[in-house]
Amino acid sequence: MRIELEGVTIRYGERIAVSELSTSFPPGTVGLLGRNGAGKSSVLKALLGLVRPSAGRMWLVQDGRRQDFGTTRGRVGYMPERDAHLPAATGFEMVSLLGMLSGMPRRDAWRRAHEVLFLVGLEEQRYRAVAGYSAGMRQKAKLAAALVHDPGLLFLDEPTNGLDPQARADMLALVGRLARELGKSVVLSTHILQDVESVCDHVVVLEAGKVVVAGEVADLTESTGREYQLAVEPSDLELPASPAPGITVRREGPGQFTVGLVASMDTCALFAALRAAGGRVRSLAPRRRTLEQVFVTAVRRELPEARP
Amino acid sequence: MIHDWLKERSGRGAEVSGWRRSWPLAQAEFLTLFRSRWGVALFLLCLFPGLGRLVMLLIIFGVVNFGPVGLRARLQNRAEIPGLDPSRVDFYLEPVVSVMPGMVFFLLLTSLVVARTIARDRLANAMELYWTRGLSPLAYVACKWLGGWLVVASITVMVPLALWLTAGFLAEDWSLLATSAGGMARAAVGLVVVSAAWTGICLALSAICGSPNAAMVAWSMLLVGSSAVGVVLASALREPWLRSCLSLWEAGTVVVRAIAGVPQRGVSIPGACAMLAGCLIVTMLLARSRLRLEEALR
Known part of the structure; x- marks a missing residue:
């Protein structure tokens, strides 16, 4: 699955968060990088349908067919950055309920909830209340919820937020496996460059609502x-x-x-x-070159104070 | 390695659409009360006024014979006390529409269950999960309202109906059911309408308030505070009908009795309707601004 954005502009009142953004997110694992306020969340919000762009089009390209993104949102899984859970629900209840709200029949949602909780490593804790989970377990529960309806495309917003080094490595390994073994297209929004370098094939760097660098990670960090x-x-x-x-x-x-x-x-x-x-x-x-050098160079180039 | 069954089996089967897609949220909301021991205890506690009426029915029909002789004689000679006559609709309405114990138990149930629901979701950032599933804010509120209303109605509607059916089976013949069926049907409609409005107001306050505790306090203040204001002003101005226009609880009970056809004195039915509808509209409009899609990622 490939996402294409064509002249997308997102405004919040008078403030322009994203200005005529045209880029594409190819299949595989794509890192969406940028400083705070660069427009990453705005792009994700627009793709999730939470914000209506004031201009531009968004397309989903699959098997050579180009579809309007708005009609295909059911195929998207989203893992929010913030801690989010359903109060008083167990891991299984949360994941299965979100599956049903995504349009799955009850029986399928239950089966699938067990499967994805097993996949993310919460099989032993699935009948415990999510409110009592550790930070790492909550991140896994959110990932399971994003996967339950078997989306072809996953948006992961800061998936390693608040994780200890071991949990972070586990999460990144899991994200990598989702793309490699299950064939998911993953858009990883983060500002941790090492995370992108370790799991992403492609990177899009945003600064002040514009794309400043886009390309294969291997090409950008070449000799x-x-x-x-x-x-x-x-x-x-x-x-x-x-x-x-x-x-x-x-x-x-x-x-x-x-x-x-x-x-x-x-x-x-x-x-x-x-x-x-x-x-x-x-x-x-x-x-x-490291991705950090690529990022810093690109962002510096765009900063007003760095311009002559 | 990812397990082969996950690779081979697609998670997407036949897709459910329309209201059937949102129904699990309402169902989960309804069942939340019964998933903890405290919740079940609260529900049983709220059945107490109904159980009191049931004991009265058993004494009236001579099924059990206990308590002071004087009380038994008064209950069994029910024609002398209109409020305790099982052939009249107000006998079944009283446990849920009286200030004591009806309002007390209603307040307990709604403030602990309905008033907390949206505020608790906001605190847990659950809306971000719901609204990115294609569930609109309107569908979300409708599901939460339906779940909350089912909890409230299981007391306010089901208890009077259960008591009435019990009385019908305890009576010597079917005449009790036959004579009171029309009144009870209207009473049930009134209870459905008013409990739906009360639940809507309570839910809207939950959406407006920033925390579950603030929502509980706001709902309690509105229900009890408006009752107190109604009582004080009606007494001070010697205008008893003011109570039905100023008290949210009184307005609801007046509307229920009016729909059921129970005679009432010193009340203003249009005033009660206006109070109930006004509260509902104002709180819903305020809640609407707090439930925009943008809030999900704020």
Whole structure:
């Protein structure tokens, strides 16, 4: 399932939250990134039908067919950012009731509630009141509720909010499995870049209601060209800033260097320079950008104070 | 690995639509009361006025024979006390429309069940879950109202009807049922209408207030406070009909008695109708602004 947004503008009175946004969320796992107030929640609200865009169209593309998003909202599962549960309901009651409200017959909703609670790892706690769950269990219960009606598309708003490191790793692993093994399209809205880097194939970065970066995570974090990360022995080895013509070296830590080579040079010259300095190579790898660097660079470019 | 059965079986079967889709919410709302021991105890407690009437019926028809001789004689010679005559409709209405014990138990039930419902959902952010399922705010309120009304009606409507049927079976012949059937049918309609209006007002207050406790207090203040104001002003101005125009409880009971055809003195039926409808409309309009879709993600 692919979501396409075409010139979408969202206003809250006079304030424009999203301005003529045109982008697409391809199938797989997509990270929706942005600072607070960048317009992530507004885009999600519009897709969920809670806010009506003042302009633009939203489409859902499946099997080559383009459908208006408003008619296909039944196929969407949503996991809210805030703690949300049904008061006094057990995990099973909450998930099955939400399944029935999504249009499932009672018997199917009950069966499916057991299945998804088992999937998220709440099978032992499903008959306990959700109000008594830990933060991690509540996140899982919300994910089960988002999955109960078997949606093809999932919107997960900050799914790792308030989780300890182990629970966070478990949640991310589960999100990854949903896309890989169950074929769900997942839109993960978050500001935790590591979460996106670990589970998402594609990323859309919003700033001030506009897309500033969009693309495959692997492409965005690809090698920066002729820069390498070099680890050497001994760790106290000192290298000059330019050990040979066309080679620049920057010390990053004990035994760690960033090496830049001009286009005409290969790594043999680097090895020769190292041998001459009395060092040995432990590892040499092309330097990759992190998603954080991509994000910071893109956002800085858009900030008014950064513009000339 | 995700289990094969989850991959192979689709969760989506035949889709339910229309009111059948929202009905589980009303059902869950109704059953909430009976899912805890405290809730069941509260429900049984609210049956006490009806049980009192049942004991009276048993004494009147000579099924049981206990209590002071004087009381038994008075109950069995029912023609002398119109309010205790099982052939009259007001005998069955009294446990639910009297200030004591009717209002006390009604207030207990509604403030602990209906007044808390939407405020509690708001506190738990449940609306975000409901409204992203395609359930509109109107359908949500309708389901909550229906669930709450079923709880209230199980006392206010079912108890008088159950008492009347019991009296019919205890009586020597079917004449009691035959003579009072029309009045009881009208009384049931009146109870349905008024309990629906009371539940609506209580639910609207629940939507307006920020917390379940505030909603309980607001509902109690409205019901008891308006009754107190009605009593004080009616006494001070020597205008007894003012009670039916100023007290929410009194207005409801006047409307029920009017629909049932029970004779009333010193009341204003149009005033009572206006009071009931006015409260309902004002609280619903106030609640409407608090139940917009945007609130789900606020």
